[in-house]
């Protein structure tokens with residue numbers, strides 16, 4: 001049976017960042033990466049709509065959620081995740097950072113190249129189990145063993161990337177618990193009674209989410225796309241990370257974010273005085289179909305109510321499209337079960353990195369930042385050279 005100093009389970013963002021950093025810090029370490037899929041970094045190559053939103057200019061604490069959030073904020077401030085890639089980066093107006101060539105696959109290519117020949121890569125090698133003495137078993141090949149294991153096998157978002165939640169089962173088999181898991185950065189299902197006619201229409205909005213008791217849970221701004229099941233778009237993804245674990249949530253869409261309710265009311269009164277049909281009072285100011293949908297909902301009431309609906313258009317949330325469509329998993333192995341070196345408090349020599357831990361980030365590069373920074377951190381701790 002092959003014996004390694006370190007076996008990394010999962011050749012995704014965190015696993016590759018860990019392997020590359022280990023190789024840089026201590027090339028003498030004998031490192032293996034076992035990857036369930038046929039390629040390393042397959043999900044990484046699909047991120048950011050294929051453009052790879054690798055990090056964000058603002059990596060402050062408020063963008064991270066879960067029991068490791070305070071730790072994550074400290075960690076991402078310590079590690080320069082862009083140093084993993086030897087290329088130029090550019091940021092958009094929202095602060096989202098991409099490789100300047102806007103090709104996510106170049107991120108995977110770069111990490112794979114930096115692994116070199118020293119790191120032994122096992123492809124199509126899904127780890128089925130890890131014994132307490134760190135024997136890693138596979139379905140159809142000889143097992144390997146290692147002095148230390150890094151569990152970087154991801155969460156349960158989009159199982160076509162082999163991230164089917166099996167990492168949580170492995171963690172549990174080694175003594176860990178897993179907090180409840182929810183899909184995050186995901187499209188939301190809503191009541192569609194008033195939005196059926198809006199399928200495919202995109203609008204720039206302010207979005208707020210309220211609890212059933214009327215408490216403000218989260219807010220975001222950006223694109224909302226109406227669909228046959230509810231809503232999608234950047235603003236929806238943003239807000240989904242804050243409400244993934246809540247029920248009874250009501251979304252409030254504020255159309256025309258640059259105008260006050262009073263200005264909208266005045267515009268409606270003016271159109272009415274010019275003899276426009278009731279259903280057309282918002283046309284021109286809003287996408288015609290959105291305008292008509294709001295007028296239908298206003299049911300003949302006056303300008304004040306129309307303006308209120310434009311600025312406070314509510315949609316009860318009845319769920320999400322689930323893990324098959326989510327970009328990330330909310331929940332995982334809790335902070336209380338790992339040390340500052342991300343080593344398991346349950347199984348000595350086991351380290352955890354990336355999405356398997358109870359940490360999820362906002363839309364905007366935060367999840368990759370965490371995956372890379374946590375992988376780099378584990379490598380530094382294993383190599384005994386804490387940054």
Ligand SMILES: Cc1cc2nc3c(=O)[nH]c(=O)nc-3n(C[C@H](O)[C@H](O)[C@H](O)COP(=O)(O)OP(=O)(O)OC[C@H]3O[C@@H](n4cnc5c(N)ncnc54)[C@H](O)[C@@H]3O)c2cc1C
Nearest residue numbers: 010012013014036047048053127154162354355365367368
């Ligand atoms: C479509 C999509 C777009 C995204 N876009 C962005 C973005 O632009 N910016 C951003 O910050 N985040 C984005 N994310 C989220 C981000 O990709 C993940 O949070 C991040 O990849 C998690 O890194 P990880 O290494 O923990 O897990 P992963 O990158 O998911 O890697 C886990 C790896 O483990 C392997 N594996 C699983 N089980 C086993 C096993 N038993 N044995 C061996 N290998 C195993 C899997 O095949 C996989 O390669 C996106 C996610 C998706 C799905």
